[in-house]
Amino acid sequence: MNQATASPAAIEPDDACLLAEITLKFAGDSGDGIQLAGQQFAQLASAAGERVRTLPDFPAEIRSPVGTLGGVSGFQVRAGGEQVLTPGDRLDLLVAMNPAALRSNLDKLKPGAIVLVNEDAFGAANLGKAGFAANPLEDGSLRAYRVFSVPMGMLTRNALKGLPLSTREKDRSRNFFALGLICWLFPRPLEDVEAFIERRFAANPELAEANRRAFRTGWNYGETAEFFVSPLRVAGSERLREPGVYRFVTGNAAVAKGMVAAARRAGLPLLLGGYPITPATEVMQELARLREPDVRMFQAEDEIAAIGSAIGASFAGALGATSTSGPGLSLMGEFLNLAVIAELPLVVVDVMRAGPSTGIPTKTEQADLLQALHGRHGESPMPVLACASPADCYHATVEACRIALRYMTPVIVLSDLSLSGSAEVWREPHVDELAPFHVHRVTDPDGFQPYRRDPETLARPWALPGTPGLEHVIGGLEKAGDSGAVCYEPENHEAMVQLRADKIDRIAQDYPATEIHGDPDARLLLLGWGSTHGAIREATDQLRAAGRPVACLHLRHLNPLPRDLAEVLRRHPQVAVLENNSGQLWRHLRASCLLDLKRLGKVQGTAFHVPEIIAYAESLLETPA
Structure with missing residues (x-):
């Protein structure tokens, strides 16, 4: 995440051509540093007051052969003044580090789009791997676009002469050459990128110097090559000039921040039990970075243990949570049912990906909905919410925590891959701006019954283990009415099933009225x-x-x-x-x-x-x- 105050870019030349918005993409091989360059440009755009949406595009294979179509990595950025709700459909500008990157994105280019290519990579071997019968830079097949060939490899190596680095290490700095060229075309403060380079490569001064030189060389090339009449500037957003702390936040980071904010507003410690799985792992990583006493992240040996630890935390009085993707949610089904029948607060974030099974783990899908609604044995209704944007992942997660605590129930939040790694500019609310949470914590043993319900929400009280006078039975067996004693009577089972269903139905009483965008009576x-x-x-x-x-x-x-x-x-x-x-x-x-x-x-x-x-x-x- 990148934090910044709402201020315009430091460099806005008077002669820059003003654009309403721009959609560009960095593309190259998995080892070309594409994600790093794209993310840096997006953060610079957000700091400049532009509305930004991004879309990282990873290859499905961990390491496809270099130069092949299957190994192309991409990072798409759309920046504009106001209406930027998607990462964009067609590209205004493509930075292609090799022929495969060009070929895999040709169908996404607008007519007249700018194409910057690394001409050093367009040799016969790489052209063959990408499926080109002839060099597209020479055969006229790209005449619909404004193509600029730049010897990025040669210029980068020349700039890094004298540094004690191998040729391969020098070539890995080409991404910063490309970023420097783009930062000249769309003027950005050079100092911000150089400061990032120093932080990122602090442990390796030689690499830091190499990337700084490559970045400056790219910027200087844009200044001297005279490819363009003038730099381009994207309009900023007036909404970003409101006071506040703005973050360039991904969906997964927003989920993590939402969990922390909700737990703190409720006055509870947070424990997330998780197991790494694409594309949800960053939720765990964000929480692990906090290292604060009221936030705990436990990496379990599998998804079953992960949700089990979260349920244990909820039983002990914390806000328990877990994050996973579709295959992990399948494994969690039995423990989800335990949380349903035990009526404990729990938040489960499912970052969906293309399935079934391993499927295409780096591609997006919304196919876990029926699993979230019905993917458990027995009658076990559960509230399900969905995030609408990277920033909305925060608000949806906060609402899920609120429902879990108010109604004493597990809640599933559905995100997906296109939200998890995508990012946008977001004003972070202060914790005190959140509405108070209703927590059914009970401390008085007088008249305590573990399943006596709140008349408004039908939620049972939350009694912490070890509290004198509040001892009670909890577990996966059916309970009897208020007492919580294990009961196998058929009429009681039916009554308890209906009570739990009615409790979930009552959650809708807290919803605002449904609002239509546009004509409420449209055809x-x-x-x-x-x-x-x-x-x-x-x-x-x-x-x-x-x-x-x-x-x-x-x-x-x-x-x-x-x-x-x-x-x-x-x-x-x-x-x-x-x-x-x-x-x-x-x-x-x-x-x-x-x-x-x-x-x-x-x-x-x-x-x-x-x-x-x-x-x-x-x-x-x-x-x-």
Whole structure:
């Protein structure tokens, strides 16, 4: 995360050409430092007061052969003044470090896009690995774009002469040459990058000096090569000039910060029990960096032990939490049921990825919804929430903690890969800005019954073990009414099952009224959840600007659903559900609301693009309702 005050960039030349927004991508081999260069540019853009969304794009294989299409790593950045809700669909600028990076991104370029290529990598061997029959820099196949060939390798090596580094180590500094060139084209404070280099490579002064020289050389090349008439500048956002602490935050970092803020506002210690799994591991890493007495991160030997430790923490009076992805959530099913029947507060964050099984672990999907809703044995309803953006991961996590503590229940929060590593600028609330938490902690033994329920929430009291007079039985066996004694009577079991279900249903009483973006009676309503938010919202705005009768609705609360949802949906002649799966929310809503809904599913490991949604909406509008 990068913290900054809301101030404009230090370098804003008067002769710079002002752009409303820009979408660019750094792409190269896995060892080219692409993620580092892209992340640095994005942080510089956010510090300049621009709205920023990013999209890291990792190869599925840990280490594909160098120069192949399967080994291409990318980092996409979209920056603009206001309406930046997605990382962008088409590229205005591509930095391609080798032929494979160029080939894998050709279909994403806008006509007239700027393409900066490392010409040193365009030899016969690399061209063959990328599937080029001829050199695209020479055969005219790129005439639709503004292509600039730069000998990045040669210039970097020349700049690093005299340093005690191998040729391979010198070549690894090309990413900072590329970053320097881009920082000239979109003027950024050089000192910020150089300070980062010093911090990042403090343990290796030679590498720090190499990367600093490469960065300066790239900037100087932009200044002297005269590729462009003038630098380019992206408009800043007035909203970022409000007082406050702004962070360039990823979805996983926002989840971690949300857990900490919620626990502190509730006056509880936090324990996250976890096991590393792509793409959720960074939640654990963020908490591990804190090293503060009220926050604990426990790395277990597997996902089963991870959730078990979190449930133990909740039993002992802490806020227990765990983070995982789809395969881990499958393993946690039995312990989730234990938390349901024991009625303990627990927050489970599932960062979804493309499955099933190992599937495509570096690609995104929203296919864990039915598992979150029903993936347990017996009658075990559980609240399920979904994050809409990287920054919203904070707010969704805080709300999940609030529900878990108020209703004494486990809660599942659904994020996904496209949110977990994606980043945007976010104003961090102070802990005191959060509404107070309701904690059912009981200390008085007078009249204590472990399953006597709050009349408003149906939550049972939270009695800490070791408190005199509050001894009680807890575990996976069914309990009897208020007493908490183990009971196998059939009528009691049915009553307790119904009580737990009613408790979950009552969570919806705390929801705000469902709000539509656009005309509340529009002919077509586009409905989504999770990471589809930005693309659906931008598509809706473009359609409305063209005079089309379209509105959109985004759901955070997937179980229980908002009580007014069916009524809201019935106002629209056509309702289409858009999601990155084969129709899981669509099935859930048809069963719950008894409505005939349209659907658009996408299961390609990639998020929706705005033009896809617009084309689908136009096709529905041409069809009678």
